[in-house]
Amino acid sequence: MLIHICCSVDSHFFLEKLQKDFPEEKLTGFFYDPNIHPYSEYQLRLLDVKRSCNKLGIDLIEGEYDYENWLEAVRGLEKEPEKGARCEVCFDKRFTTSAKKALELGEKKITTTLLVSPLKSQEQLKRVGDEFYASHGVEFIAVDYRSGGGTQDQSRVTKEEQLYRQDYCGCIFGLTMQRDQQNRLMDEMFSPISGQTLPASIEERLEIYTQRNALEDEGKKYKIVKQKFLNYRQFNCKLISGKKELLEAYALSYSTLPRKKAQGRIEFSHNDVHFFNREEIKFITLQTYNNLTDSSYKSIKELIYNPLNFDEEQTLRATVSDSNYDLTPIIVVNEIPQTKLSIYLDAKTYQDTKEKLIIFS
Known part of the structure; x- marks a missing residue:
């Protein structure tokens, strides 16, 4: 089974559940997320996903970061709300590419860790997945790991594994609306010409989580905490x-x-x-x-x-x-x-x- 992966917070818990529920399936992760912006955020999420897959013994394939093509695909839908038409086009693009990758690998089943995200509509995902099953012949496995206390279990796993917990879906348009509603500065988009690493920037987080991985390789104990400033x-x-x-x-x-x-x-x-x-x-x-x-x-x-x-x-x-x-x-x-x-x-x-x-x- 090919699993489209969006981030470690969703994928680690999701993959653990799949391993338990589908013990006979060889699971292969596919990180294909051209919607994530900026590229440093993409690198950070990929870094954490690689760590998760390595810990769980799951092979991971990285898809192409074709951000310009993604922008073209959602053109005209920039102001659509979360779970709206832009998200559906985004799912279409990622599912199409995932289905083609599954066919290329000889897989007959696909699913996505987006199913466990509280920011996404499971009904919308299932509808798009079923359409691709009909057109591509690759079965979409629509598991529900959110209900029955799943969201709480996911939060527990995220904390225990000290995963990178991002606070936006990855899309610049969704982020813009989210920060406007919160009346917060969209500092994710700031990167000085000097290359100086700014506090609480994506670049600073990338340094922290890269060091975290190095500490694990060395067998050293650590803790990632948050502080207000x-x-x-x-x-x-x-x-x-x-x-x-x-x-x-x-x-x-x-x-x-x-x-x-x-x-x-x-x-x-x-x-x-x-x-x-x-x-x-x-x-x-x-x-x-x-x-x-x-x-x-x-x-x-x-x-x-x-x-x-x-x-x-x-x-x-x-x-x-x-x-x-x-x-x-x-x-x-x-x-x-x-x-x-x-x-x-x-x-x-x-x-x-x-x-x-x-x-x-």
Whole structure:
């Protein structure tokens, strides 16, 4: 039997149940999910699915990540709600590809872990699966592992196995509507040009779960926990002199301006920190930045494209501001400008939750 797999939270429990209910069947997993966006999220879910299949002794095949073709397939259905017409087209595409893969492998039965997802309609999935049985001759096995306490058992398995628990189906359109309804920033779509790993980002999770797998290979004990914290995303920063000249500038993380703009001048300096006369803004030179961080940046541009990691920046912020709770802008420049300045800074702080890996000695 070929099993289309969407994620480890659904697949681990689902595959365990299939192994028990179909002991004579050789189960083969097929990870085909071109709807998942961004690609880093796809990589993270695949990483966790590989781990699950390996633990359960199930072969896994990775399908093509043909995201552009998926976008074309759902064109015009972007605003459809979850479980609506877009989902049905998405199922059609994934079932078609899964059915073709089953035929290629000589399998006569297919099913999907989507059946156990509380976000999906089992009736919708069964209808689409039956249509493919009629057209392709591959039987769709519509098992119901959600009823009879199945959802609670699935949650137990997810916790026991410390699986990656994503909080959206994977589709960018579903995510957009979900975040709009929650009035939350869609920070899954943020990836800075610097490549810096941001807190609670998909890239940070990918690092954590990759390290988790390495710890298991080494036989080390660990625990993945969650913690609440103040998160931060910066959208843009621009510094303009009184002569309308754009100056090279870099704003440290957690730099915020309530009205996104401030105008004024450098008022005084102390210990190589230069104080603006508006919004408590502070300036330091690139040379001071290098001295305080033991770095050797030669230009602001180099700093923008290859900054220190997030934790190192926070250490620098605490040094410059003498505070662990400082949110004022700290701007790095080549030289301290003596003219009137306009600072444009669009950034957001917000309450969030992130994973943390605890390693037991």
